[in-house]
Amino acid sequence: MQLSKTPETDGHAPVNPPQMATSLEGLGVPTYVAEALLLKLLNIEPKINLLQLTQKLAISSNLIQLLINQLREHGYIEVLQPDSLKTPVNGAQGLNSSILRYQLTTSGEAQAKAALKKDGYVGPVPVPLRDYQYMAKQQSLRHSPITQDLLREALNDVYGADQYVDLIGPAINSGRAILFYGDPGTGKSYIANRIIRSLNTPIYIPYAVFVSGNIVRLFTPQHHHELAPSSEQAEIFFNQHHDRRWVLCSRPLVQVGGELTMNMLEVSKCEATGAWLAPLQMMANNGIFIIDDFGRQAMPTDRLLNRWIVPMEYQIDYLSLPNGQQATIPFVTTLIFSTNLTPREIGDPAFLRRLGYKVHFPPLEILDYKALWQAQCELQNFLYDDAPLQHLLSLHKRDQVAYYPCIPKDITRICHDLIVYKKLETRLTPVLVESAWQIYFSDEQLKRMTL
Structure with a gap:
């Protein structure tokens, strides 16, 4: 791989993209891997041309042509006439290669099906x-630290963020795992998701990685947002012949909750396509990996904790591969555990020691709570009146419920639902707030959510 370091500026990737391979050896993977991909592609999409093959395999047309020539020698591919696209051409000399189309022979189809069965x-x-x-x-992220200004801008619409913003910033820059803990509804998950907005340096992510004889698909639209290159980056791509196997993306955010299983942290097979998928922590490299609702997973907590001891300590992870081998990959993601448990309830001293930062999320102060309530009223287009707010505050006091930031959003939404259903004026009243409060809280919840 040929690559040069580029001066880092805001919004620019910390490194230049790799350069396009000019030889089959320069691809860095065995030639049979590229040949098998070409056969599988022609099996799924027969009668496509050189340009289409180049786009789908993301390598140069010269290398595609070399692969085609080799596979034709083995009798696996035939060339179709551009006019009828039915009659094979014995020798394509004299024809413009851009208008030729290719399909598999009978033996080529057998090879492609065997390759698809394997992978x-x-x-x-x-x-x-x-x-x-x-x-x-x-x-x-250690090479692209965030600043106070960037983080404050990312959390500028989060009420009460001043309580912990100057803890979160150094925590992200440290590269160490972080624990967000506090009562339900204090905004832990919401803020963990908003942090990604402060990471404004894009990165390059490959579509797939060849690991010890296995193709592991890494890029997924679900977790990776492809970016259009800036004019400067586009010039770099053109002048340096950017390797199109790498995609310019924003830094990834991967979040998983109570559904997390150990299988998600290993290379797994996609049931729909039969392809091998990278584990979640690999997809989150160079970004943020949030384990939400920590402690509610089906697996024992200590087993999940033990899974992260080595990656957190040494910034590497060991993956078990489909062929039985193991591979070492970088573990360069910001790992955030978000939980309703206290550090004492988590209990494992070895694990807690490796958590560089522990950030507590308390309920809001009353001034922030009032401001949040007003913002939610505006969001729902309610005609603002102070009486509903005063009644809401009295309900908090009566039932000894702290000022959790989730409450204004949820109560105003319930009020909106009641207004629409009963065809009322879009104005909040103490009666509506009382009704929403009774709907929102069960007796058991009120017993737990006390000051």
Whole structure:
């Protein structure tokens, strides 16, 4: 992989993209891997041309042509005439290669089906593990620290953020795991999601990685947001022949809650396509990985804690691969545990020691709570009146419920639902607030959510 360091500025990737391979050896993966991908692609999409093959495999047309020539020699591919697209061409000399189309022979179809049975991945040629390891380390958040201004801007609409913003910033820059803890409804998950807005340096993510004989798909639209390159970046792509196997993306945010299982943290097979998928923590590299509702997973808490001891300590992770081998990958994600448990309830001293920062989320102060209530009223287009707010505050006092930031949003939404249903004027009243409060809280909740 050829790559040069670029001066970092806001909004620019911390490294230049890898350069496009000019030889089959330069792809960094065995030639048979690229050949198998070409066969599988033609099996799924027959009669496509060189340009389409180039776009789908994300390598140069010269390398595609080399692969085609080799596969034709083995009798796996045939060339179709551009006019009828039915009659094979014995020798394509004299014809413009851009208008030729290709399809598999009978033996080529057998080879493609065998390749698909072994591995269902069809897409861009994977990058070698060593290139991914290098890029992941170079794009670590430690090389692109956030500043107080960036984080405050990212949380500028979060009421009460001043209580913890200056703890979260250093925690993110440290590269260590973070614990967000506090009562339900204090905004832990919401703020964890908003932090990603302060990470304004894009990164390059490969579509797939070749790891010890296995293609592991890494890029997924669910977790990776592809960015259009800036004019300066586009010029770099053009002048340096950017390797199109790498995608310019915003830093990823991967979040998982009570549904988390150990299988999600290992290479797994996609039931729909048969391709091998990267684990969640690998998808979150160079970004943020949130384990929400920590303590509510089906697996024992201590087992989940033990899974993270080595990655948190050494910034590497060991993956078990489909062929039985193990691979070492970088663990360069900001790991955030969000929980309703206290550090004492988590209990494992070895784990707690590796949590560099523990950020407590308390209820709001009354001034922030009032401001949040007014903002939610405006969001619902209610005609503002101070009487409903005063009644709401009296309910808090009566039932000894702290000023949790989730309450104004949820109560105003219930009020909106009641107004629509009963065809009332879009104005809050103490009676509406009382009704919403009774709907929102059960007796058991009121017993738990006390001051």
